[in-house]
Amino acid sequence: MNRLRxxxxxxxxxxxQNPLLCxxxxxxxxxxxxxxxxxxxxxxxxxxxxxxxxxxIQVVVYLDQVPSEQKLQQWIDEIQQYPDIxxxxxxSQQQAFDRFHARLGQNADLLEGLMPEILPASLEISLSESxxxxxxxxxLIDLLKSNSDFHDFRYGQEWLxxxxxxxxxxxxxxxxxxxxxxxxxxxxxxxxxKLTIYARRDELExxxxxxxxxxxxxxxxxxxxxxxxxxxxxxxxxGCHVLYYFFLKNGLAALLTTTSIExxxxxxxxxxxGIILIGLLLGFTGSLxxxxxxxxx
Amino acid sequence: MIQLCNVxxxxxNGAPALHNISLKIPSGDFVYVTGSSGAGKSTLLxxxxxxxxxxxxxxxxxxxxxxxxxxRNVALLRRDIGFVFQDFKLLHNRSVFENVALPLQVQGxxxxxxxxxxxxxxxxxxxxxxxxxxxxxxxxxxxxxVAIARAMVxxxxxxxxxEPTGNLDQALAVEIMEMFNLINKSGxxxxxxxxxxxMLQRFPHRSxxxxxxxxxxxxxxxxxxxxxxx
Numbered sequence: 001m002n003r004l005r006x007x008x009x010x011x012x013x014x015x016x017q018n019p020l021l022c023x024x025x026x027x028x029x030x031x032x033x034x035x036x037x038x039x040x041x042x043x044x045x046x047x048x049x050x051x052x053x054x055x056x057i058q059v060v061v062y063l064d065q066v067p068s069e070q071k072l073q074q075w076i077d078e079i080q081q082y083p084d085i086x087x088x089x090x091x092s093q094q095q096a097f098d099r100f101h102a103r104l105g106q107n108a109d110l111l112e113g114l115m116p117e118i119l120p121a122s123l124e125i126s127l128s129e130s131x132x133x134x135x136x137x138x139x140l141i142d143l144l145k146s147n148s149d150f151h152d153f154r155y156g157q158e159w160l161x162x163x164x165x166x167x168x169x170x171x172x173x174x175x176x177x178x179x180x181x182x183x184x185x186x187x188x189x190x191x192x193x194k195l196t197i198y199a200r201r202d203e204l205e206x207x208x209x210x211x212x213x214x215x216x217x218x219x220x221x222x223x224x225x226x227x228x229x230x231x232x233x234x235x236x237x238x239g240c241h242v243l244y245y246f247f248l249k250n251g252l253a254a255l256l257t258t259t260s261i262e263x264x265x266x267x268x269x270x271x272x273x274g275i276i277l278i279g280l281l282l283g284f285t286g287s288l289x290x291x292x293x294x295x296x297x
Numbered sequence: 298m299i300q301l302c303n304v305x306x307x308x309x310n311g312a313p314a315l316h317n318i319s320l321k322i323p324s325g326d327f328v329y330v331t332g333s334s335g336a337g338k339s340t341l342l343x344x345x346x347x348x349x350x351x352x353x354x355x356x357x358x359x360x361x362x363x364x365x366x367x368x369r370n371v372a373l374l375r376r377d378i379g380f381v382f383q384d385f386k387l388l389h390n391r392s393v394f395e396n397v398a399l400p401l402q403v404q405g406x407x408x409x410x411x412x413x414x415x416x417x418x419x420x421x422x423x424x425x426x427x428x429x430x431x432x433x434x435x436x437x438x439x440x441x442x443v444a445i446a447r448a449m450v451x452x453x454x455x456x457x458x459x460e461p462t463g464n465l466d467q468a469l470a471v472e473i474m475e476m477f478n479l480i481n482k483s484g485x486x487x488x489x490x491x492x493x494x495x496m497l498q499r500f501p502h503r504s505x506x507x508x509x510x511x512x513x514x515x516x517x518x519x520x521x522x523x524x525x526x527x
Contacts, residue, residue: 006402017390206386209346210400210447211376214368 003216010220011227014200021196022228028192029232029279030239032185037240037267037275039181041248043174044271045264050167057132057160059140061123062152066093075123075149082143084131089124093117120152133167134160182278189286193225197290204294218291222284229283233276241266298324298454298486299345304354306340306510314340315510318354322488324454327481329497330490332507338490341507342459345488346378347371359454376404379448379485383460385440387432387447393419394428397446404451418446422476438469445476449485456480458489462496474500 015022067075076088091099097116101108125144127136137155144150197204207217249264267275299322306315315337322328330338343349344356347363356363358374366374380386387396394415401411419425422442424435432440441461448456458477462470474496481487491497497504501518 003405202386203388206388207399207403208372209375209380209386210403211372211374211378211451212403213372216372216403 007219007223011223014220014224015227018196018199021199022224025189025192025196025225025228025283026232026235028188029185029229029283030235032181032188033233033236033275033279033282034239034243036178036181036185036278037236038243038248039177040271040275041240041244041267043170043178044267046170048265050163050170051129057127057137057156057163059125059127059137059144060154061125061144061150062120062154063122063149064120064152066121075147078147079123079125079144082140084128084136084140085125086128087126089126091122091124093119093121096120096122134164182282186282186286189225189229189282190289193221193283193286194290197221197287197294201294208295214295217295218288221291222287225283225287226280227283229279229281229286230276231279232283233279236279237267237272237275298322298326298359299488300357301344302355302357304344304351304356306337306344306349307352313510315344315351315507318510318512320505320512320515322486324486325481325484327478327487327502328489329502329504330488330507331492331494331497331504332513333492335509336507337510338492338507339459340510342457342488342490345455346375346380346457376400376451377454379445379451379453379456381441381444381448381456381458381461383463385432385437385444385464387440387443389431389433392429392431393424393435393443396432396443397428397450400447400451414450415446418450421449422446436469437465438472441465441469441473442476445473445480449480453485455486455488458487458491460491460493461489462491462493467495470496471499 072090076090079085079088093116096119097111097114100119101111104110125140127140130136131139134157137160141153141155144153204217244266299320301318301320304315304318305313307313318341330341332338340349344351345358345363347366350364354364359377361374363371363374388399391399397415397419398411401414406414416425416428419428422445424439424442424446427435427439432443435443441464444461456477461477462473465473470493477487477489478500503517504514505512506514506516
């Protein structure tokens, strides 16, 4: 209990006593994490948008003949047994005709005199989110082919290839840029904390001489690093929030060519907690690395 | 209590600091380690408080071989040793009280006991009325007394001092040496590295002379009768 009180007192006292060094560390963490939060915000919003796009990924099975109600229900039940199926929707010839009519807009009069029977009825099969890829779609088609009544499929092959490539690129950029940002942040924070520890190397030496164990010497520094990291992360989130409201919301909406500003969202509470945790861990690890060098009994 | 067997120290840059040092210092002794600058006095002290490991040989302190201690046990060993340095090594951002209390806080002593022991030891060195001052507000002699108080607050079995009077004028140096004598009389082994010959003569004790890393002389002080004859 005495030690815990000592560690808390030392941590707070040291931050109060070295306001410049403390501010430098918090400022560094705040700027570095603001970049990270900003980047995460953009990636997550792009992901959200592509998730909306991916809802269009579906397999359409065109039917040669209009099935009886019983047959149709049997097919739907069969398809719903397949893995990764989200929804099966029957589009009758009339519904297909109405859609086509609506799509033609002012040119709809081209359809005048034609009957809905010119268009085939179809089954629109939506995949669950995890299977919305070329691979998932092809697996479904393989299963559908086992039913001899199904032989005409459409699933937007080119669009799927482009979607897969885009998602791969997005993930790659996310991992590379995110990883780079985290390492750069750790490097900057570690160096800033190294400076603060270097400025207090006499204290480390004296503590060692009077019989403090390495853990006793390191704990207040690590607690200080973690606290500064968490405060810095809090400031980063606040800064990111301000940027989001004043610039990012409109900017991202324009960038992602979405008309609805409401679809551009700030980081969820889980991500915000994650950024605070990253700040805390970066501060902690950032102190630990130079301490290993300076605290040697 | 302290035993060195064939101890040698060569620094990583290849510079030899000590050669084949063997000596015994019984508990309760008062010993000077003396010699010119670069003779190896400070290295010998650094080996004793495990700031350096010997390149060869063994060091036994209180029956423990200090060359084989891990960092936690080094810390525990140092709790039995008091340190006094020429540059005092005080924390300037903490008060006299906080500086002296530090070794007790490290050992997890409770707050009340810390207060009472720090006050007692500050009374002992005559600084109880300056306990809220910061070290830089004190004179050199007073700062050294704070360092002595910090060393004494844990009742160490061994007191190591590296040129403790090097930064002080004659009168203050005498005052500090008298304090070391008192500490020694209370049973603490005292080992002082110093090249201040005047102090060595004024306060005669066993004296180990180092030259280029070798012991060239290990002499006991003259008996009181002999001193009178001189």
